[in-house]
Amino acid sequence: MTFSRREFLTSTATATAGAALGSVPALAAEAPGHKAALPVVIASSNGIRGVKVAWDRIVAGEDTLDAIIAGVNIQELDPDDQSVGLGGLPNADGVVQLDASCMHGPTRRAGSVGCLEDIATPSLVAKAIMDYTDHIMLVGDDARKFAIQMGFKTQNLLTEKSRQDWLRWKARLNPGDAWLNHDDDVKIKFTTGTINMNAVNAGGDVSSVTTTSGMAWKVPGRVGDSPIIGAGQYCDNTVGAAGSTGRGEANIKVCGAFLAVEQMRMGKSPEQALLHVVERVIAMTEKRLLGDNGRPLFDLDFYAIHKDGRFAGVSCYEGGTFAVCDSAGPRVMTSAYLYKASERPRR
Numbered sequence: 623m624t625f626s627r628r629e630f631l632t633s634t635a636t637a638t639a640g641a642a643l644g645s646v647p648a649l650a651a652e653a654p655g656h657k658a659a660l661p662v663v664i665a666s667s668n669g670i671r672g673v674k675v676a677w678d679r680i681v682a683g684e685d686t687l688d689a690i691i692a693g694v695n696i697q698e699l700d701p702d703d704q705s706v707g708l709g710g711l712p713n714a715d716g717v718v719q720l721d722a723s724c725m726h727g728p729t730r731r732a733g734s735v736g737c738l739e740d741i742a743t744p745s746l747v748a749k750a751i752m753d754y755t756d757h758i759m760l761v762g763d764d765a766r767k768f769a770i771q772m773g774f775k776t777q778n779l780l781t782e783k784s785r786q787d788w789l790r791w792k793a794r795l796n797p798g799d800a801w802l803n804h805d806d807d808v809k810i811k812f813t814t815g816t817i818n819m820n821a822v823n824a825g826g827d828v829s830s831v832t833t834t835s836g837m838a839w840k841v842p843g844r845v846g847d848s849p850i851i852g853a854g855q856y857c858d859n860t861v862g863a864a865g866s867t868g869r870g871e872a873n874i875k876v877c878g879a880f881l882a883v884e885q886m887r888m889g890k891s892p893e894q895a896l897l898h899v900v901e902r903v904i905a906m907t908e909k910r911l912l913g914d915n916g917r918p919l920f921d922l923d924f925y926a927i928h929k930d931g932r933f934a935g936v937s938c939y940e941g942g943t944f945a946v947c948d949s950a951g952p953r954v955m956t957s958a959y960l961y962k963a964s965e966r967p968r969r
Contacts, residue, residue, distance in 0.1 A: 655891045656955070657932045658948035660826070663690065664925050664933045665819040665945045666867045667954050668703060672696045672819060673947035680823050687726045687829035690819040691745045694833050697817045698743045701781045705815025708742040709781040710835020713842045716788050718779035720744040720835050721849040723759075724752065727828035727859030734759040734849040740776040741769045745833040748849070750774075758851065762843075779835075791839055812838045816848055818855055818865030818925055826929045830855040830863040830879075837870070846870025852880035861887045862929050864896070868922035868938075872911070876902045882926050892926035893958050896936035899924055900960050904938070913967020923957065934958065939966050 661680045663673040672693030679689035698707030705711065712718045722744035723734035733752025736759065738744045747769045751760055760768055770776065780788075816834035832854040836846050847870030848854035854870065856879035857863035864882035866873050873879075878899045885895035904918055911919050923942050927933040935944030935957035942957035 655893045655932055655934055656946075657930070658946070658950070660931050661686075661821065661823045662927060662931050662933055662946065662948045663693070663819065663821040664927050664935070664947075665690075665693065666815075666817050666923065666925065667943040667945050668697055668706075668815065669693060669817050669819050670945040670952055670954055672817070673945045674952040676819065676821055677947040677952070680821060685726075685829075686821045686823050686827050687724060687749065687831065690821045690829055690831050691724065691749060693819050694745050694817050694831055695743055698745060698833055701783070703815075703817075704784055704787070704835075704838075705813040706817050706833055706835055707744070708777075708779050709784050710779065711784055711813055711838035712780055712788050713836075713840045713844070715842050716780065716785070716792075717842065718784070718835055719840075719842070719844075720779070720833070721845055721854075722748045722831070722833035723849045723851055723854055724748045724831040725829060725851065725855060725857045725863070726752070727857045727863070730859070732758050732851050734851060735765045735769075736761040736845045736849045737843055738765050738769065739763075740766060740779060741774050742777060742779060743774070745831050747772070747774060748831075748833075759849065761845070788839075816846075816854070816867040818867055820855070820857065820863035820865055820925060820927045822862070822927055822929050822931065826859075828857045828859050828861075828863045828927070828929055830857040830865055832865045832867075834867075847873040847878070850874055852877045854879060856880045856883050858883050858887070859929070862892070862927050864892075864899075864924060864926040866922065866924045869920040872903050872907060872918070872920060872922055875906045878903065878924060882924060886926065886928055892928055892932050892934035893936060896924040896926050896934055897958065897960060900936055900938055904960075915965060915967055917961055917965050917967050919967060919969055936960070939963055 676689040676693035701709035733748040855865035
């Protein structure tokens, strides 16, 4: 059963009028949720192929982090996914810059890479930083040099499809230029898409990874939440893991993945924890990014898994989905949400 925070509070006999939308304890332990026999892999919905690959590898005895990185590699290497890796929509200069981070619960280690160019699998570069250096994060040209030294092959990440989309966007920037606007047939793409994947094996070991090409048409050098440990993803082997996709700037300010794991540490279910995080995101959002009704103008989705097999996906608005794989197989599930789709303001 999927429900909004408001619907739950309205239908709970003990909820008071003042409990709406702001009081996480009102959810108590009664909130519905999902639980599966271990192992379990969850991801953003574009990871529907990857969760099955990761789950199969974990069942075969592979390490959880290696397994989920293999899962996200599918999207990183898919030129038709324009929000991750090869074929990702570029920055304002037409350059594809990638971000990624990962955490390994059993060893309490992490790796991260930002503004990486010419390497299609930043998740693997982040893991190489974790495995072979005393650092956690490398960025820009030096991260590229490190990757090449580690044996990664360079390639042009800007596919013709993404280049054409960039040219269409660029042609629309200046109304006084020499280009004619064709509103009926020129559709300007925009994405903040990403892939986050989290897993727990039969022994309760947890790992997480997030990888992205970032916000389309971003200012060169922009880093979102994906490579930020505690924002784009976070895991603690004693509790669980969480991650996000969507507007990274909104998530960074609340350290969303860390906050979700800490909420689970305090006893909240994954769903309760993520609803709390979304509330905090909106409470920390500046007025220019809110509609007249106080609802956010952007998308943000969160995913969490507890080491006992409980899991959840939560979106700002009704209609969000996420991918999961367990012994029942891979499937896309509907996320819980804070606001109904009808409450979403128009830009």
